[in-house]
Amino acid sequence: MSPGLVFVHGGAGTIAADLREAAVAGARAAATRGLARLVELGEREDACVDAAITAVRVLEDDPTFNAGRGACMNASGEFEADAGIMRSRDRASGAVAAVREIADASELARAVMERSEHGLLVGDGARGFAESVGVGRFGRERVWTAKAQARYASARAGELVADNRADTVGAIVMDRRGHLCALGSTGGVLLKLPGRVGDTPLIGCGFYADATLGAALGTGVGEAIMSRVGCHELLRRAADHQTGLQVAAQQLCDEIHGESEAAVGFIAIGPGGALAIAHRSEHMSWALAAEGSPLRGGLSAPADPNDATSPVL
Template sequence: MTARSFGPVIVVHGGAGKAATDVVEARRAGVRAAVMNGWQTLTAGGSAVEAVEQAVKMLEDDPAFNAGRGACLNRDGEIELDASIMDGRDLAAGAIGAVKRIVNPVTLARAVMEAGGPILLVGEGAQQFAAAVGIQECAAEALVTERQRARWTALRQECAESVGTVGAVALDRAGHLAAATSTGGLPLKAPGRVGDSALIGCGTYADDQLGAAGCTGDGEAIIKLTLAKTALEFLREGEEPMEAARRAVRELTARTGAEVGIILLDRYGRIGVARNTAQMACAWIREGNIDPEIFD
């Protein structure tokens, strides 16, 4: 029996982990706004790539999330950002790592993808590319929130709250899939550290023949199992999307004990979501049910 396509679908997440009580509602509101933004792009005839970029940009602009403005600070008290995006039509992908002073890293990742050269640019090379394509830098302090500065100071003494990545996966009216991910990384991370969010197949993957997936959580563990691609291979084996997501998280938990979450779509637009963390704010919209479904 052939699965039926559900038409346009978009799913977003705001990161796996335990959020402070004062930001839980802010994140629920944030994923709702982001999924609505991506859905509007899809219903206006936009592509899946455009939809995931627009959704993730909204999360990057929201200081409640660990991406763009509001990202966590590294060991030196600076913000370094990772992001990636992938187009399931032709496996085109773009990613950036350890960039500074860029308001919307996902847009820079898309520019890398569309340039058609290297897939991953990091550090100063990524900054130079941004300037070459007209993506302006902002002041470093423009990305730092009072909350994250206070958190950095506290975490230097004792780690407490855990926050993750943001991301989106979408299926457009033409049946094409895309995924995008963005993050500030780990609190107090070593300068120059790049996690799974910038690595295609680890934090992000999209293939029209399989599905689209986005991951969040312990980046080093996600890298070890190339989690996004692994989850999609479970779809190839015939797993239903929800079970594929759960199986991927179970396997990573068994092998590493790390905390992670994943969102995915199969090529028919069926949704899979799983986590082994206390929370993972998510929202989705699909054709025939345009009121966002939101859950933690």
């Protein structure tokens, strides 16, 4: 049995100055809650899934982040959320996309994985499934925030550049059995066209988990990550080229950013517990909580995420 760990991120991009402290605090709170749930479950099967949900639900309920309560608005002033989840032990996955006014898209993605025969449900179909299985907290009052309204108005007026704003939240969890779960959730891109779907709910692009390869999550401008099938590419590159996971993550970020100038970031855990975090963006909030180690977190990637003695940034 291996020590459990919970690795979370709050999005790669540009975080407004008034939200930076809260972004780090929120990531640390999510990792802490996720680890507490992991410890509570012990060696139970799929403890990693429960702990990932616990961590991401903290982020979805925190208005600091672009997911759940705090999600950004699309071009019509509406809220459409995406989420995707995958576990390593059998590569089961579930995802939802373009779901209107949902505060807990992560829970609905899990329901698709565990309670349907499908891998991805979208729009009204996803909403209907949620109602049929009794999952999901819906309503504009559950997702609207003054932050989202102000940024929508500023972007529509041309006062705020919508590109490369921090987006997506997520968690990768390794439980005591060594099983992995990757889970991402997002409100998407500010002023996106209604119906736009990014990388977050697309398997291999925004999330991936496999017993042999490990698990990864992407964040940033989805279109740039999708074109590289980012998460699968990262894990496959590390496995095929015998390149360290951290090196592979940074190289891929550099390549994607070099091609597109888009904000991009990844977190990953290898099958043996090696960690990677890399980004090409102004900020990327993150936190790591592991059994027997001090809580760490920051607003940019540490020099070596595998060094438990490295300073908190």
